[in-house]
Structure formats: structure tokens, C-alpha cells
Amino acid sequence: MNANFQKNFGVSLGEKKINLKKEYKDSFSIKLFNRIIKKTGPKNLFYTNPNTSSLDLAFAAYKNFLKKNKKFETKKIKNIVFVTETNNFNFPGNSFLFASKLNFDPKIKLYDLNAGCTGFVDAIDLAYKLYGNSLIICAETYSKHIKKFDRSVSPIFSDGGSVFYLNKSEAKVIRTFKFFKKNSFNDLCSKEKNLFMDGKKVFDFVNQEVVSLLLSILKRNKSIKILFNHQASLTVENLIKDKLNNFNLIIPSNIKKIGNTVSSSIPHLINEYLKKNKIKKNSKILLCGFGVGLSVSATILKITK
Numbered sequence: 001m002n003a004n005f006q007k008n009f010g011v012s013l014g015e016k017k018i019n020l021k022k023e024y025k026d027s028f029s030i031k032l033f034n035r036i037i038k039k040t041g042p043k044n045l046f047y048t049n050p051n052t053s054s055l056d057l058a059f060a061a062y063k064n065f066l067k068k069n070k071k072f073e074t075k076k077i078k079n080i081v082f083v084t085e086t087n088n089f090n091f092p093g094n095s096f097l098f099a100s101k102l103n104f105d106p107k108i109k110l111y112d113l114n115a116g117c118t119g120f121v122d123a124i125d126l127a128y129k130l131y132g133n134s135l136i137i138c139a140e141t142y143s144k145h146i147k148k149f150d151r152s153v154s155p156i157f158s159d160g161g162s163v164f165y166l167n168k169s170e171a172k173v174i175r176t177f178k179f180f181k182k183n184s185f186n187d188l189c190s191k192e193k194n195l196f197m198d199g200k201k202v203f204d205f206v207n208q209e210v211v212s213l214l215l216s217i218l219k220r221n222k223s224i225k226i227l228f229n230h231q232a233s234l235t236v237e238n239l240i241k242d243k244l245n246n247f248n249l250i251i252p253s254n255i256k257k258i259g260n261t262v263s264s265s266i267p268h269l270i271n272e273y274l275k276k277n278k279i280k281k282n283s284k285i286l287l288c289g290f291g292v293g294l295s296v297s298a299t300i301l302k303i304t305k
Contacts, residue, residue: 005170005303006274009267010065012057013258014046014143014159036155041234042259046158047143054086054139055094055101057161061139061264062102065163074102077165078132079109083119083263085190085292086141087112098137116188116292117230119263120164121176121299124287127166128173136164138263145195152197156233160261162268170305174284177213180295181205188292205294206236211243213296214288218247221300223284228273230289231255231265263289279303 020043024033037043048057066072082095089097093112098104109130115122120138127134139161146154187201218224227249229240237253244251252273261268266287279285283303290296 005279005305006271007068008065008165008167008170009271009274010061010063010068010163011264011268011271012060012064012161013261014048014057014141015052016047016049018045018047019043020045020155039233039235040155041237041255042155042158043256045143045155045259046160048141048159052141052159053088054084054141054161055088055097057139057141057159058082058094058098058137058163059101061137061161061163065165069165074104076133077104077108077135079111079127079130079134080104081111081113081123081127081134081136083113083115083123083136083138084140085114085116085262086139086144094139095137115263117232117260117262117265118289118291118293118295118297120162120266121287121289121297124166124173124299124301125176125297128168133168134166136166138162138267140262140264142195142262145190145193147194150195152199153195156260157195158259158261160258160264160268162261162264162271164267170303172302172304174300174302176297176299177217178295178297179209179213180293181209184294187294202232202291202294203236203239206232206290207239209294210288210290210296211240213298214240214244214286217286217298217300218244218249221284221286224249224286224300225283226250226252226279226285228252228266228269228285228287230291231260231269232291233260262291265289281305
């Protein structure tokens with residue numbers, strides 16, 4: 001069971017490994033770096049080269065998926081759901097480009113989601129309602145929207161991609177929860193290719209809305225033992241772990257290792273966790289994404305094989 005589920009993921013990262021300590025040492029100070037890193041988490045980030053797009057990250061992730069599934073038949077895929085805020089073109093969406101360049105069946109159904117850190121959960125919610133099995137793709141190149149040494153965003157985000165083959169015989173969506181805060185779109189946004197984040201407002205949203213939602217779900221679903229949480233920052237990770245301390249819950253984290261890969265952060269996290277750990281058949285896991293909007297999406301997923 002566990003091995004099969006892990007095979008359903010493929011992931012990728014930007015080609016350039018950015019040493020933040022070196023970057024900040026050259027422009028600021030080690031003292032400043034140490035102060036920032038305690039809040040953000042990652043010491044290294046992964047950026048794409050100038051000519052690498054979100055579509056390229058998707059191709060790389062799909063290639064890694066196929067390495068695990070050498071005899072995979074693309075005809076099994078009935079739908080492609082592509083999640084990105086950094087499309088190659090204004091239109092058409094990346095799902096069309098992905099399916100065209102890889103010569104998928106022209107009858108396959110294509111869907112594009114303009115979603116940030118909730119995107120993977122949103123895509124699962126959509127794909128589970130569609131006929132047949134789906135390939136969920138997430139890919140972002142936030143580095144192309146970051147002004148160098150903008151301390152609110154530059155020490156956090158990495159470029160990353162992921163694919164997840166949602167086989168309905170192996171995973172079942174029990175219930176999905178969604179919430180958005182009205183008129184909060186300016187708190188985390190990109191205008192004219194400049195990424196902006198009001199860290200305090202995002203933190204307050206997590207502390208008030210995200211934590212409240214997680215507490216509500218867990219109190220009513222005590223059989224959930226694992227939470228795969230969006231990897232926003234070390235401060236946010238510590239907050240959530242502290243607030244959920246009374247639950248006997250496994251909360252994996254890789255924010256220190258690769259940074260915040262936006263919609264791909266949960267797929268990266270699950271893929272890494274399953275390399276060394278097992279999820280028993282019929283276990284329920286909780287996935288939670290939050291961010292751009294401001295919004296939060298959470299889903300209870302039952303592993304059936």
C-alpha cells in the first residue's frame with residue numbers, strides 16, 4: 001500500500017541552490033541572517049534559471065514520476081488539473097501546453113487553477129469529483145516575482161514543481177473545508193511582477209482562521225493521526241504545532257530543507273515522508289493549504305490501499 005502511494009508522486013526544484021547565508025553576508029550581516037533564519041527556516045533556497053518556466057518544472061516532476069512508474073499507461077489519466085499562478089502564457093493555460101507537448105489523448109479533460117498555497121488541496125477536491133483518475137500538477141516560479149533582499153519574501157520561497165496521480169481506488173476524499181477572508185487579497189499578492197506579503201497579517205490569519213479550522217476538524221475526527229501542512233515558514237510551523245500540541249498528531253516538516261514551494265509544498269512533504277515512513281491502510285490523513293487570498297483549504301483523505 002505505502003509503496004504504491006509514494007509512487008504516485010513526482011517532484012522537482014529550481015536548478016540553482018541559493019545559499020542565503022552567503023547572500024546576506026555579502027549585503028548585510030551574519031547577525032541579521034541569524035535573526036531572519038529563526039523566523040523563516042530555510043538556509044538554502046532553489047531558484048530556476050532565467051529561461052526555466054513553471055511548465056519546465058512540471059515536465060521535470062512528471063519525468064521523476066515516470067521513473068517510479070516505468071510501465072505507466074497515460075490512457076489511465078482522464079483529467080489533468082494544472083495549478084499555477086505563473087503560467088507560461090496569459091492564455092492558454094499550462095494544462096493545454098503540458099498535454100500538447102507530451103502528446104496526451106486529445107479527449108483528455110483539461111483544467112487550470114489559478115491558486116497559490118491552497119492549490120494542491122483545491123485540485124484534489126476538484127479532481128475527486130471528476131470522472132476517472134487525474135494527474136494533478138503544481139508548479140511555481142515565484143523567484144521571478146521577488147525583488148532581491150526583500151526581507152518579507154526573499155528568505156522563504158523556492159521554485160518547485162510536483163505531479164500527483166490521483167487514483168480513486170487508492171485514496172478517497174472524505175470531506176473538504178474551505179474559507180477565504182474578504183478583501184484580504186492585498187495582503188499576499190503580485191502586482192506588476194513584484195511579490196508582496198504582509199507577514200503580520202498572514203501570521204494573524206493562520207493564528208485565527210487556519211488554527212481554528214484545524215482544531216475544529218481534529219476535534220470531530222479523532223482518528224486522524226497525520227497532518228501534512230503547507231510549509232509557509234518556520235514561525236508558522238511552530239505556531240501550528242504549538243496550538244495542536246494536545247493532539248497525538250504527526251506533523252512532518254521540511255521548510256528548513258527546501259523552503260516554501262507554494263502549491264507544491266504538500267506534495268513535496270508527502271513524497272519525502274513516505275520515503276522513510278508508512279501510512280497504514282484505511283488511515284485518514286489531513287492536508288491543509290493556506291496563503292494567497294487570504295484563504296485556507298483542508299481535506300481529509302483516506303488511504304484505501
